[in-house]
Amino acid sequence: MEISYTDYVVVGGGVAGLRAAVTLSEGGEVTVLTKDALREGATEYAQGGVAVALNEDDTPAAHRDDTLEAGAGYCNPEAVEVLVHEGPARVEELIAWGAEFDRKGGKLNFTREGAHHRDRVLHAGGDATGREIERTLVARIRGRRRVRRLPHHYTLGLVVEGGRCLGVWLVDQATGRERLLLARAVVLATGGVGQLYRYTSNPAVATGDGIAMAHRAGAALRDLEFIQFHPTALRLDGAPAFLVSEAVRGEGAHLVNERGERFMARYHPEGELAPRDVVARAIYREMEAQGGRPVLLDCRHLGAEFLPRRFPTIFQACLRHGIDMRRQPIPVAPAAHFIMGGVVTDLEGATTLPGLYACGEVACTGVHGANRLASNSLLEGLVFGHRAGRAILEAELPPPLLRDPGFYEPPPPLPGIDYLARQERAREIMWTYAGIHRTAEGLRTADRLLAELELPFDRYPADRLVAETGNALTVSRLIVQAALARRESLGSHYRADTAAERA
Ligand SMILES: Cc1cc2nc3c(=O)[nH]c(=O)nc-3n(C[C@H](O)[C@H](O)[C@H](O)COP(=O)(O)OP(=O)(O)OC[C@H]3O[C@@H](n4cnc5c(N)ncnc54)[C@H](O)[C@@H]3O)c2cc1C
The missing domain is CATH 1.20.58.100 (Fumarate reductase/succinate dehydrogenase flavoprotein-like, C-terminal domain)
Known part of the structure; x- marks a missing residue:
C-alpha cells in the first residue's frame, strides 16, 4: 500500500472543513479531501442564511437565549457562548475576505427566521447564502500554496495505531488506487446524514461517513437521536425534496391544509414561525388527516415582483417542477435536514481519539442541544472550524509514525x-x-x-x-x-x- 504524508488532513470541503483549512495553512501543509467536487456538500445548498448578532438592536446574549430555547434546555451552554460571542468576528472576517451579503441602503440586511426574536439572519444572493460562503472560502484557500485540494478522493477510514489517529485511508476514485495519507492531525468535516432517510433536503454526499469512521476508530459519539426534520421541502412526484427555506415563512408565507385552513395557530402561538420540530409535527399530523398528501405553502400574497427577487433559487427550482409560486401554493412536506448529534468534541474540536478533530455538522459540541436554531450551523462551521485549526496548531503535534501498514490491505x-x-x-x-x-x-x-x-x-x-x-x-x-x-x-x-x- 502506498503511503504519503502531509501535515494536516481535512476530510470535507464545506464551511467547517474549509474554515479549518484556512487556519491550519498558517502552520503547515493542509490536504483537503472531498468525495465529489470540492464544492459539493450541504454548505453549497444552504439557503436562508447565517445567524449572527451584528444588527444594531441585537446582542450575543439575545442570540444565546434563542439558541438555548430552541435547543430545548439541552444545549451545552459553554458551546453556545462561544458560538454567539465569536460568531460576529468570524462573519466580519468573511466579509473582509470578500463575502457579499445582501444589503439595504448600504447596510447589512438582516431577516428573521423561526424561533429567533430579532432580525439576525444575514443572507446572500437572496437565498443562496451557502454558495457565497463557500465561494469566499474556496477563493481564500486557492490563494494559499500550502492547501492541496483532492476532489473525488473518498476517505474509507481512519488510520489508528497505539490509541492515536495517524491519518486516513483513501481511494482516488479516478484511478481506483488506494493509499494511506498520514498526518499530524485529521479533521473530520464530513457533514450530515440526511441521505439515510427517504426524504431529505441533503445532497448525495450526506451519508454519515464521518460518524461511521469515527465510531469504527473508537471515538465517542452522542445525541444521534436528535435529527431535525425541516418542515417545508417540496413534495412532488418525481422531484427531489428541494428545501423551501424557513425565510419564506419568515417573510409571511402561510401554511394551509387541503381544506384551505391556515392550521399552524392550532399548534403554536407563533404560528408558522414556531420552532421547526413543532411545525414539522403539525404538518405530519395534517398530512395524516388528508391521506398522506402534502400541505401547501401559500406565498401568493407576498407579491409577484418580490418573490423572484427575494427567493431566486427557490423560485427557479419550483418553476423547473411546474410550480409558479407567484400564482399557486407550493406542495410541501417535512424532510430529514440536520443532525444535532455526532462525534463528541470539546470546544476546540478535539474528539476522544487523540489526533482526531471534528467540526461542523459531523461534530457534537452540544451547541444545538436537542434542536438547532435556524441558520446556526453555517456559523457553527465558521466558529468551530477555526477553533479546531487553531487548537491543532497550538498542540504542536508530532509527525505520524505508523509501524504496521499491513492492516489496511483491503x-x-x-x-x-x-x-x-x-x-x-x-x-x-x-x-x-x-x-x-x-x-x-x-x-x-x-x-x-x-x-x-x-x-x-x-x-x-x-x-x-x-x-x-x-x-x-x-x-x-x-x-x-x-x-x-x-x-x-x-x-x-x-x-x-x-x-x-x-x-
Ligand atoms: C438545503 C439545505 C439548506 C440549508 N440551509 C441552511 C441555512 O440557511 N443556514 C444554516 O446555517 N444552515 C443551513 N443548512 C445546514 C448547513 O448547510 C450544514 O449544516 C452545513 O453547511 C454543514 O457544513 P459542513 O462543512 O459540516 O459539511 P458539508 O458542507 O455538508 O460538507 C461535507 C463535506 O464532506 C465531504 N465528505 C463526506 N464524506 C466524505 C468521505 N468519506 N471522503 C471524503 N470526503 C467526504 C463531502 O464531499 C463534503 O465536501 C442547510 C442544509 C441544507 C441541506
Whole structure:
C-alpha cells in the first residue's frame, strides 16, 4: 500500500472543513479531501442564511437565549457562548475576505427566521447564502500554496495505531488506487446524514461517513437521536425534496391544509414561525388527516415582483417542477435536514481519539442541544472550524509514525450484493420508523430490519459504494438505538409512545 504524508488532513470541503483549512495553512501543509467536487456538500445548498448578532438592536446574549430555547434546555451552554460571542468576528472576517451579503441602503440586511426574536439572519444572493460562503472560502484557500485540494478522493477510514489517529485511508476514485495519507492531525468535516432517510433536503454526499469512521476508530459519539426534520421541502412526484427555506415563512408565507385552513395557530402561538420540530409535527399530523398528501405553502400574497427577487433559487427550482409560486401554493412536506448529534468534541474540536478533530455538522459540541436554531450551523462551521485549526496548531503535534501498514490491505469486494437496493430499503425503514413520530415498537422493528441488511465485512473493500452503504447502515442503526434509549420526547426527538415531554 502506498503511503504519503502531509501535515494536516481535512476530510470535507464545506464551511467547517474549509474554515479549518484556512487556519491550519498558517502552520503547515493542509490536504483537503472531498468525495465529489470540492464544492459539493450541504454548505453549497444552504439557503436562508447565517445567524449572527451584528444588527444594531441585537446582542450575543439575545442570540444565546434563542439558541438555548430552541435547543430545548439541552444545549451545552459553554458551546453556545462561544458560538454567539465569536460568531460576529468570524462573519466580519468573511466579509473582509470578500463575502457579499445582501444589503439595504448600504447596510447589512438582516431577516428573521423561526424561533429567533430579532432580525439576525444575514443572507446572500437572496437565498443562496451557502454558495457565497463557500465561494469566499474556496477563493481564500486557492490563494494559499500550502492547501492541496483532492476532489473525488473518498476517505474509507481512519488510520489508528497505539490509541492515536495517524491519518486516513483513501481511494482516488479516478484511478481506483488506494493509499494511506498520514498526518499530524485529521479533521473530520464530513457533514450530515440526511441521505439515510427517504426524504431529505441533503445532497448525495450526506451519508454519515464521518460518524461511521469515527465510531469504527473508537471515538465517542452522542445525541444521534436528535435529527431535525425541516418542515417545508417540496413534495412532488418525481422531484427531489428541494428545501423551501424557513425565510419564506419568515417573510409571511402561510401554511394551509387541503381544506384551505391556515392550521399552524392550532399548534403554536407563533404560528408558522414556531420552532421547526413543532411545525414539522403539525404538518405530519395534517398530512395524516388528508391521506398522506402534502400541505401547501401559500406565498401568493407576498407579491409577484418580490418573490423572484427575494427567493431566486427557490423560485427557479419550483418553476423547473411546474410550480409558479407567484400564482399557486407550493406542495410541501417535512424532510430529514440536520443532525444535532455526532462525534463528541470539546470546544476546540478535539474528539476522544487523540489526533482526531471534528467540526461542523459531523461534530457534537452540544451547541444545538436537542434542536438547532435556524441558520446556526453555517456559523457553527465558521466558529468551530477555526477553533479546531487553531487548537491543532497550538498542540504542536508530532509527525505520524505508523509501524504496521499491513492492516489496511483491503479485502476484495463481494459480488452478488445489490448495494443500492440495500441503501434504498434502509432509507425507507428510517423514514417509516425513525422519522418524525417514533415509538419503541417501531424502533425495535427498524433495528431488526436494518440488522438483516448489514454487510458481511469487518473492513470494507476500497470501493465507495460498498463503504457508503456500510456506513449508512451503521449510522442508521446507531440512530435507531439512540432513539430507543431516549424514552422521553425532547426537542426534535418525538416519542409518540411516551407522553412526558421535558422542556
Ligand atoms: C438545503 C439545505 C439548506 C440549508 N440551509 C441552511 C441555512 O440557511 N443556514 C444554516 O446555517 N444552515 C443551513 N443548512 C445546514 C448547513 O448547510 C450544514 O449544516 C452545513 O453547511 C454543514 O457544513 P459542513 O462543512 O459540516 O459539511 P458539508 O458542507 O455538508 O460538507 C461535507 C463535506 O464532506 C465531504 N465528505 C463526506 N464524506 C466524505 C468521505 N468519506 N471522503 C471524503 N470526503 C467526504 C463531502 O464531499 C463534503 O465536501 C442547510 C442544509 C441544507 C441541506
